Amino acid sequence: MSHGFDGFECLVPGRSLMAAHLRRWKLWRERKVVIAYVLAVDIAAVALAAGMIAAIPVRSGDLFRFGLLLAGAAVHREAVRRIESLRERATSNGLLTDLTSLWIFAAALSVPLPLVFAVAVVVYLHSWYRGGSGRLYRKLFSGATTVLASTAAVAVLQLLQPAGYPIIPHGPPGLAVLIGAGVVYWLVNYALVVGAVRISDPLQPARQVPPDSGEQVVVAASLGLGAALALMLTWEPWLTPVLMITVFALHRALLLPHFQQAARTDSKTGLLTVGFWREAAGRELERARRLADPLGVLMLDLDHFKSFNDRMGHLVGDQLLRAVADELRCQTRPYDLVGRFGGEEFVILLPGVGTAQVEHIADRIRECIRRLRVLVDGPLDRPVTVDGISVSIGAAVRPNDGDEIDQLLLAADGALMAAKAAGRDRVRLATPAPL
Known part of the structure; x- marks a missing residue:
């Protein structure tokens, strides 16, 4: 049986290369519980996305905002690609937070869930393809966590406006729901990621993977900018480039602390040089x-x-x-x-x-x-x-x-x-x- 399978792979080079790439994933060398956890999150995200795609209709206006989101995300990711590479090298604990949530949270506010999932997939695949570093299975896992987090956030947002999209908050009650959705998004995403870290190293005390305050400020900023971007996309989409200037400036400001940290910390241990x-x-x-x-x-x-x-x-x-x-x-x-x-x-x-x-x-x-x-x-x-x-x-x-x-x-x-x-x-x- 295995001989026939190998022969079939030889006849389909593309599939053979893909299978070889999958077999080389370091994920398969992890403990079984780690593999099961990562695959469970990925499968849950795929199943949820498939169900939502079949159940939720998409309108032409949604596609217009979706196109603007993808274009903005692509421009943003290309503009800060070098910055993100430097930040990754300056981060020792592996828990790096970027501004990807900006685009996904903006999508959750302005387009139906199937398009939110598409934004997450495109952004993370683009990050992997153009980043030149990082393992694909990790990018897929990150995309899966954002799919689950954005679904939970949208469930909260539906309390505000169950009729459809875009979901634009009005007044203090709307602001409270918007903040609640942001908190739920952060909580689900963070819990899934830290869960993977803890399962990968069960002997590491929980206190050694705390939520870094600086990185969590980045999350709050990205969710706030995502809300502002959704409002702009809905009311004045052509003003979006103005907000992009703020996004680029914030991203560059994120780099300075990492340069300072890299200059004073030992790369192997994270302790002072x-x-x-x-x-x-x-x-x-x-x-x-x-x-x-x-x-x-x-x-x-x-x-x-x-x-x-x-x-x-x-x-x-x-x-x-x-x-x-x-x-x-x-x-x-x-x-x-x-x-x-x-x-x-x-x-x-x-x-x-x-x-x-x-x-x-x-x-x-x-x-x-x-x-x-x-x-x-x-x-x-x-x-x-x-x-x-x-x-x-x-x-x-x-x-x-x-x-x-x-x-x-x-x-x-x-x-x-x-x-x-x-x-x-x-x-x-x-x-x-x-x-």
Whole structure:
């Protein structure tokens, strides 16, 4: 049977290439629950779209607005294609929010659901085809989540105007329904995406995939612009280019924070780079001197990381580094400075922490990393759980161990060497500097 199938593929080159491309999707190397989740969302979106296409009529006026939406979306995506590529490279956690929702939410307000689905499909396929990066199955999944989210939003909008399209709000009640539809759109889309992230890495604590506030502002802005665009398409469609100027300006403004973030964060872990850590630590040290406050410095080194890298490979080693970095962020305060010092070494600055607290904090971090279980890519792309991770930590405190950043780092590094010499997986305090 398989021989006959292979022979049929040879007779149909286009189908053969498509089948080969589908077989190469990295999705098939994920765990079964991940594959089932992604396919369930995709199938639900396709089934819903098919049912709506058969049930909801489309008028000529709808097609006119649909055409304007597609043209505007194409111009927008082409104009910001380079910006989006830079944003993707500057984003470390994979949860990138763009202004795609602008066009889909505008479609939900101004055209019937079948055309909303068409806008979503065209926008995401265009993004994949012209983007030059990103896997097709991920773009299809993103399109499926927006199909389900826009359907939920339209269900809310129908409370306002069940008669048909365009759905234009009037007065405070209409505004309330419009906001409710936007919230429902965001909630459904975000829940589906974060659900995929959580299922892909079930050992990652939920707190490590929070809704980034900056990215959620982008969502709110895109939904607001989508509502404004729908109003303009309905009343004065030829003024749409005026609003496009605002869209382009907003998109360019989104890029600046990512350039700043890329300059000060380590690409593998998302922690501060050594250079930026030193700069920020210098400011904290000046503040500590001015207020006569203590200040703690921790130097951490992953035990036996080189042998792990040699055994599992550098890419898997990078996954372990990211997991440890995430745990360090979770175990420190928002104003603590956590950086990657190089290789498998990390450094943490603890403002206001003196000798009495620094050992307790360091030991708590060591214990949390010891309990960490990390899902990494194993042989044959099968997930493997890594546990029993240990870290050696050296601690130094201002002013006992020095009053300059380099002095504190040197003292903490000496304590780290003492921790390793004592058998690893332990904390050592620096020996106070002689008076």
